[in-house]
Amino acid sequence: MGATYCDEELPSKNFALASTDDRRFTKHIHDNVHGNIYIDPLSLKFVDTEQFQRLRDLKQLGFSYMVYPGAVHSRFEHSLGVYWLASEAINRLKTYQGLELDIDHFDTQTVKLAGLLHDLGHGPFSHTFEREFLPRVCNGQKWSHEEMSLKMIDHVVDEHNIDIDSESLKRVKEMIIASENGTSKSFKEKLFLYDIVANGRNGIDVDKFDYIVRDSRACGLGCNFQFQRVLETMRVIDDEICYRAKEYLTIQKLFAARADLHRMVYMHAKVKAIEMMFVDAMTKANDVLCISSYIDEPAEYWKLDDTILKAIETSSSQDLKESRDLILRIRRRELYQFCNEFAVPKDKLEYFKNVTPQDIVCSQNSSHPILHEEDIVVSNVKIDLTRGRNNPLESISFFKDYESNEKFNIKDDLVSHLLPTSYQDMIVRVYSKKPHLVEAVSEAFENFQLKIYGKKAQVHATPEKKKRKRLRHICGGGV
Structure with missing residues (x-):
């Protein structure tokens, strides 16, 4: 250690x-x-x-x-x-x-x-x-x-x-x-x-x-x-x-x-994919292990730690089979499949509402297999500098030198024009729990982007899309 x-x-x-x-x-x-x-x-x-x-x-x-x-x-x-x-x-x-x-x-x-x-x-x-x-x-x-x-x-x-x-x-x-x-x-x-x-x-x-x-x-x-x-x-x-x-x-x-x-x-x-799989496993195991009942009393709470994963994984209880299967998938790297992600435009951050699996399901194409909410996981990722959309340095007090007793704030534009002008990112990621639905979920997510923002920003193509693009190139656009 x-x-x-x-x-x-x-x-x-x-x-x-x-x-x-x-x-x-x-x-x-x-x-x-x-x-x-x-x-x-x-x-x-x-x-x-x-x-x-x-x-x-x-x-x-x-x-x-x-x-x-x-x-x-x-x-x-x-x-x-x-x-x-x-x-x-x-x-x-x-x-x-x-x-x-x-x-x-x-x-x-x-x-x-x-x-x-x-x-x-x-x-x-x-x-x-x-x-x-x-x-x-x-x-x-x-x-x-x-x-x-x-x-x-x-x-x-x-x-x-x-x-x-x-x-x-x-x-x-x-x-x-x-x-x-x-x-x-x-x-x-x-x-x-x-x-x-x-x-x-x-x-x-x-x-x-x-x-x-x-x-x-x-x-x-x-x-x-x-x-x-x-x-x-x-x-x-x-x-x-x-x-x-x-x-x-x-x-x-x-x-x-x-x-x-x-x-x-x-x-x-991938870290988020593993986390979401483990949360699903814990949720399914909660009725059996009463994990959430530990959070009220310190005398019980201190017994909770990371070994809970191994406890579920090695249990022979039939009631924990679904949870064990999810953990086994994590061990074998059979993770929820990342489909695509979208960075929310800066001018939309103030009014942004978390995207849900229901939003994706409602945007699916009829040409694909029918999607259900339980097939999809959405991760709304917020990254900021500790003060949301505000610059944290504006709330910091500075002094000129050790002879001075006066404190003051400093504006970014007085320091450098190379400093960031935006202080928060909101990234929406969508995952498919089932490998064969990756393409359908990805298409539905793109449709959702078009419906909400009038454009799509495909940052990462899915493996299936990359394969289709290669085939179109080889076949002269005939695929």
Whole structure:
């Protein structure tokens, strides 16, 4: 794995009295991205629980490893990485502005714990469980891994009698959901601390710093984003973390690198095909295994991890045969067949509605075999820079130099005319569950494009279409 324990033991001291910066009282772990990581005694109490160790059995990138074989790193490694970067961030601020900002042990400890525990409530196979599977089986019930992380933290504290005061626990949990709920309202001071782990103001946080570098490396992709420069140059002005104006393009690369990972890895056409097959398998298995019943209670939820795939695959239950058959198809690479995709025009994004299998069925040709909704899968893929159709850099505060106490925003056109003018892509992909229907589904999808947008944009021809074009060329257009 990317993060491994070293053999050295902790000194037998009163950990509560030890400084979190004193490495004599920490656990030493070597990480393949950040090098040596030191876990303080309180954080280690959380790490050494079965609930946190469960993260070893959750792949960070879900099914991406079936396209990128190296993408087998876990949420465990990522969580340690975010812990370490949160520690680095708060310590840098303390070094440069500690007296001015009055950063104390309470602040340092809560920021580090928030980084460590932010993904404690993640489900199997990355976001597939939360965004694809649960909406199908939970009848509109709202559920998020962030909220489950908060429940899991309370459960771990109670289950293992971890000595942490209620105010620290409250702040840790608020920092974890800061990106969802915005900046904390219950703490009137030091709001800049909420910008570190899950930044609700502008999306620049150590969570992204870690997964962008870690995921790029695991998939063998280059990454020209240098988070070290951002950490070194950040500064707090008016209770907000701001960045040196000279680092504008460095920060722009953060969002560009994230978008590239979505396009090339997270939303890869074959990765999505595998995810959709697994979601179908899980949905069919839900009545038998009651998978969705685990999501309400942390005492049950922590038992869910990626091994659920193997549990279905090796079960002898006749009730799970359909699910087993789907997983067998995944193993044998007999995937749902990609038919075609269409990029929604920029001027249509504001009013775009997700395309459904019903839309495709209603656009089919009578000359082809009759299509049914259950034959088709549609994936509506949204890729943006964290702020939808808006430029995230417009909500970032910069400063000129270290002598200045004034913060300001920067417009793209003041930096370069080569920067993007659009900040969101919406790609509609259509798949056929049955190989013999690929051509019919592809034609129906093209008809749908013509009906809705008055044009078709065939990005990828299906194998059948390529074959027909070759035959037309060989036969002089007679086929």
